[in-house]
Amino acid sequence: MQDFHYQNGTKIIFGRETEASVGQELKKYTNKVLLHYGGGSIKKTGLYDKVMHSLHEAGIEVFELGGVKPNPRLSLVRKGINLCQEQEIPFILAVGGGSVIDSAKAIAAGVHYEGDVWDLFCGVAVEHECLPLATILTIPAAGSETSSGTVVTNDEIGLKRSFGHESLRPVFSILNPELTFTLPTYQTACGIADMLAHVLERYFTNERHVDITDRLCEATMKSIIDNGLRVMNDPFNYDIRAELMLAGMIAHNGSLDMGRIGDWASHDIEHELSGMYDIAHGAGLAIIFPAWMKYVYHHDVNRFAQFGSRVFNLEINLNHPEETALLAIEKLESFFKALGLPTSFSDADLPTDHIEELAQKLVCDCDSVGNYVPIKEADALEIYRLAL
Ligand code: NZQ
Numbered sequence: 104m105q106d107f108h109y110q111n112g113t114k115i116i117f118g119r120e121t122e123a124s125v126g127q128e129l130k131k132y133t134n135k136v137l138l139h140y141g142g143g144s145i146k147k148t149g150l151y152d153k154v155m156h157s158l159h160e161a162g163i164e165v166f167e168l169g170g171v172k173p174n175p176r177l178s179l180v181r182k183g184i185n186l187c188q189e190q191e192i193p194f195i196l197a198v199g200g201g202s203v204i205d206s207a208k209a210i211a212a213g214v215h216y217e218g219d220v221w222d223l224f225c226g227v228a229v230e231h232e233c234l235p236l237a238t239i240l241t242i243p244a245a246g247s248e249t250s251s252g253t254v255v256t257n258d259e260i261g262l263k264r265s266f267g268h269e270s271l272r273p274v275f276s277i278l279n280p281e282l283t284f285t286l287p288t289y290q291t292a293c294g295i296a297d298m299l300a301h302v303l304e305r306y307f308t309n310e311r312h313v314d315i316t317d318r319l320c321e322a323t324m325k326s327i328i329d330n331g332l333r334v335m336n337d338p339f340n341y342d343i344r345a346e347l348m349l350a351g352m353i354a355h356n357g358s359l360d361m362g363r364i365g366d367w368a369s370h371d372i373e374h375e376l377s378g379m380y381d382i383a384h385g386a387g388l389a390i391i392f393p394a395w396m397k398y399v400y401h402h403d404v405n406r407f408a409q410f411g412s413r414v415f416n417l418e419i420n421l422n423h424p425e426e427t428a429l430l431a432i433e434k435l436e437s438f439f440k441a442l443g444l445p446t447s448f449s450d451a452d453l454p455t456d457h458i459e460e461l462a463q464k465l466v467c468d469c470d471s472v473g474n475y476v477p478i479k480e481a482d483a484l485e486i487y488r489l490a491l
């Protein structure tokens with residue numbers, strides 16, 4: 104097991120109608136806020152009015168910036184940075200999904216940075232102050248409500264890149280499972296694929312003696328799969344929605360990382376898909392993850408067989424563990440299909456003649472991606488081929 108430090112300071116306020124407390128909670132930190140949101144779902148569902156009411160009651164001055172698109176764009180981030188600088192706004196409240204929260208984090212990171220905010224996403228590491236932020240989550244998926252990361256698309260060059268800093272973990276996040284009742288089925292499914300992928304990225308590690316975190320990962324994956332299938336037929340069931348909201352947070356709050364080094368190649372390989380074709384991140388992962396698994400399972404067949412046995416209850420074929428490994432990959436693919444997600448380029452109607460460009464872009468600023476098995480350009484090309 105690796106040595107590690109673990110600290111996650113995000114306060115979680117979880118449960119029914121918790122969004123009504125946002126004004127009182129925020130007042131502990133600020134009396135002036137930028138309210139950041141997406142393409143309008145919060146106005147349709149009535150959440151916007153509730154949040155505004157709570158903020159006004161608490162006497163908080165509110166500036167607004169809506170219009171965040173899924174796969175959040177750098178151009179809107181720049182607008183948000185200007186607004187915060189001009190109006191001297193000291194705090195951001197993100198109300199929405201991972202895209203809104205990530206856009207808020209990028210603004211928070213850019214306000215006191217003297218250069219162009221994209222520098223931060225290109226690996227220019229600079230220690231500087233980020234604005235504090237809080238969130239009201241409306242879709243369990245990205246885990247950005249407690250994570251230190253943000254992922255943004257540079258709309259001028261079609262590149263999607265991430266940036267992480269401990270100070271970007273939200274001060275508090277409000278999680279009311281009722282707010283997820285209005286999600287379209289497809290978005291619910293994308294969120295489930297994303298949270299499952301966050302656990303899988305951590306599960307496939309070269310680290311030995313990580314039994315506790317292996318089993319925490321396996322339990323989390325089993326719960327995501329069980330509740331993921333149930334929510335498809337029972338979308339207004341509070342308890343199922345609550346399990347998924349908690350799972351999405353646990354999958355990415357860093358607790359499953361303790362003592363191990365995760366992989367993350369599939370996320371990087373997917374980011375090229377959502378950067379180029381604007382596909383939902385979770386759908387992209389349902390296409391890429393099984394293909395990555397088929398490409399790398401030989402690296403440690405027994406870990407894949409363990410995954411099949413403990414998560415999908417497969418009996419391990421001791422003489423031919425690769426059979427169990429392959430069956431486990433099939434099971435994962437069938438799960439994504441059962442959620443109605445694409446598992447190939449053709450399922451998602453993505454062009455199949457640009458995979459060389461995708462593979463080139465993936466390593467345009469590094470030699471390889473991933474830790475479990477380093478993936479170079481030629482490997483990525485094979486993974487994209489397996490996903491066609
Ligand atoms: O924009 P609005 O109108 O709000 O609609 C959104 C959007 O169209 C809609 N939606 C959200 N909550 C809803 C709702 N519609 C009805 N009722 C609700 N309650 O759902 C659509 C998708 O929203 P989005 O925020 O894009 O979804 P998600 O949370 O899956 O976020 C995806 C983004 O997160 C990044 C991904 O790359 C992607 O850009 N990630 C961020 C991570 C992080 N910061 O730690 C880690 C992840 O691996 C991921 O990469």
Ligand code: ZN
Nearest residue numbers: 245297300384
């Ligand atoms: Zn993800």
